[in-house]
Amino acid sequence: MSLVSEVGQRAFDLGVPIAVHLDVTYRCNERCVHCYLDHDDHGEMTTAEIKGVLDQLAEAGVFFLTFSGGEVFMRRDFMELVEYARRLMFVVKIKTNAVMIHEEEARRIRELGVDTIQISVYSHRPEVHDAITKLPHSFERTVRAIRFLHDQGLRVTIANVLMTANSADHKGVQELADELGVHYTLDPTITPMMDGDTSVLSLRIPGEELPEIFHNPALVDNQDDYCAPPKPPSKEDLEGYSCSAGHAFCYISPYGDVFPCVQFPLPTGNVRQQKFLDIWNFSPQMNEVRSIKVKDLAVCSSCSHAGTCSRCPGLAYMEGSMRGPSTADCEKSFYRTGVPTANMLRHGLSKPRTTVPLIQIRPVAVPA
């Protein structure tokens, strides 16, 4: 176990929120076809409010802080927030489309000691990337920004979300990342929009195409282990938890709402009305999330994948129960190993059935 993993486990055991994802805005200069966000501003936190939240997060023991959005640079005070966060000695990660990053911004990001910058690139073909972002010349501007950031010696990761429009392009994007000297990560997850509109799910790559990704050694390390049939879950597996959401990690929206994870739309409180630590320690919803062990899961506790599945309790919650299965993860487990899940078997299915999540993160208290 690496030192970072050991520290993460200790935070988990102590109930310390060691990592927080903070969206500073939902506004964006791109209009990506698959995006789930409502880009209108429904009253996002002010500079002073966010600084106050950062003070509270530092006091609570948060070490890893991810700034994301929307597009973070849509906020004119974004660099001020990063500077403030670094003064509080957070490890800062930024997720951005980088379109608004020029040499000056890249230099400032390096001076502030930002740890990593994750940038969305959809294709190595400009016309495909621009068609997805709906922002002309966005590919050119994003790639130019990556060069600026790399020239500053910063750690950059290209995040390649895969969907029907670019499903064949991951090899090209990976080669582009190599050429630029940056890291590459791939994500085939498409989620419904905040208003419940599920039309974007039609952009998901079909499950039948997942094996090509999971069994591609250029994309997945340790192929043999990763794609091996699951071992029967151990006692430790069943006494364990699904993930770190609510245990050592949480998400805060631009409106101050606190959730167990960015992908877990269960409202637990709002930092405009309560202290962060009061929400973290005493929210009944947060405590319920962290009480659920694998052995408590209605269907998954009897599944052969229970010890290895990447089951997301947030996606399960969106399907109706945080103790139930997450069909998207059943699909991944099946196409990864070829072994049916308990959720499939109880429905007599030979292939996963794609169900549609119904709930998404949305502002809990929209100002009048």
Next chain:
Amino acid sequence: MPENCIYITRSSAIAARALGGEMMVMNSANSTFFTLNEVATAIFQAADGSTPLQEIVRDRICQQFDVDPDQAQADAEQFVSELCGHGVLVVSSRPSVAESRS
């Protein structure tokens, strides 16, 4: 003030946070990650650039922990040297506050 006084400051490139009595330290410039024990954490927290290391050892370490003063000073100097090598601490022969005022 002794001639061999050294002053230590935390590098602006690092991130740090206490967890369960230990200090986690990450240097974003090279992604090195450390955890410091209780004694090292006390020195790290006192590294304000204006307090001589000898004074930190005398007032923070020897008073809080049951250690021999000479051994504590030697250990502290070795610890500071190692963390300087990793870019976590910066050593100066003059206090940083005095420098900024001059």
